[in-house]
Amino acid sequence: MTTVLRPITGPDELPLFCQLRYKLDQELARDLAEGRRRPQWLWVALRDDQVVARVGWWTWREGEDPYALDFFDFDDSPGSVDVALKLFEAATAAVFPEGATLPQYIRFTPLDWLDDPAANRVVTERVAALERTGAKLLVERLRLEWLPERGVPEVDNRRLTFRPVADRADLVALMTDVLDGTLDAHSQAELTRMSAAEQANQQYDEELLGYQSPREWWRIGVLDDGTPVGFVIPARNSYNPIIAYIGVVPAHRGNGYIAELLAEGTRLLAAEGVPRIRAATDVGNIPMAKAFARAGYEVFERQVDMTWE
DSSP states (O other), X not given: OOOEEEEOOSGGGXXXXXXXXXXXXXXXXXXXXXXXXXXXXXXXXXXXXXXXXXXXXXXXXXXXXXXXXEEEEEOSSTTHHHHHHHHHHHHHHHHSOTTOOOOEEEXXXXXXXXXXXXXXXXXXXXXXXXXXXXXXXXEEEEXXXXXXXXXXXXXXXXXXXXXXXXXHHHHHHHHHHHTTTXXXXXXXXXXXXXXXXXXXXXXXXXXXXXXXXXXXXXXXXXXXXXXXXXXXXXXXXXXXXXXXXXXXXXXXXXXXHHHHHHHHHHXXXXXXXXXXXXXXXXXXXXXXXXXHHHTTOXXXXXXXXXXXX
């Protein structure tokens, strides 16, 4: 039986691509229309016009290179994993120049995926398959959500006042400082390849500047003498209002300031009448996870990240 490996031809073939199912299917049409995906990034393996496997990449904004592989699916037919790996190889060769470092793989998972046999099989089979290509599991993350009915978090004995970010140097200096001792797995991995200052500047350029929401929302928390303690970046991405970045500088960690920063970021977004606020943190970043929980953010799903680096 012949298997055809090819990208979809355009939005009219999204029903074909969606013969296999995943929660991100509902975002595909809008993402294609707004340039976060391209037809040549969405590949299928076909047997008699039936999709056996599919792969697909996504990026932050139109015109940018792929940021993540977030579709890697195969059916339950015999040999489908091997077909998916052949599809991945063919698609990767077409999308990326030879020798390029591949972007990360992201898979959103149910909260109980470790305990639910069906969900566990879906995740572990994909992780095992991509490990055959050289990918390694980097981290599991918590995806969190705040809803207005939970109320803006209150902070007793408030110690910080908040000011807007003055300029690039003002924020990048704090971002650089925050990377010292970071518990974030992605940041830890980046620090093996570049300095903290280089990483902070890269994140500022590639992530923070890409948000279309007002930069006037960005806040730095300071003590009475003006000493900066940390910062919070409320923003909107292409899907939701978010807490994009939050951090406390090493000299002031362990004093509960993260609660005040998170409360301020939540307050700023809530004042805009948003229906929800999303955020994420590593499972292993227990202090941050606890801070989100105290502020009324609930975990609604998890995320598995793999890298080829």
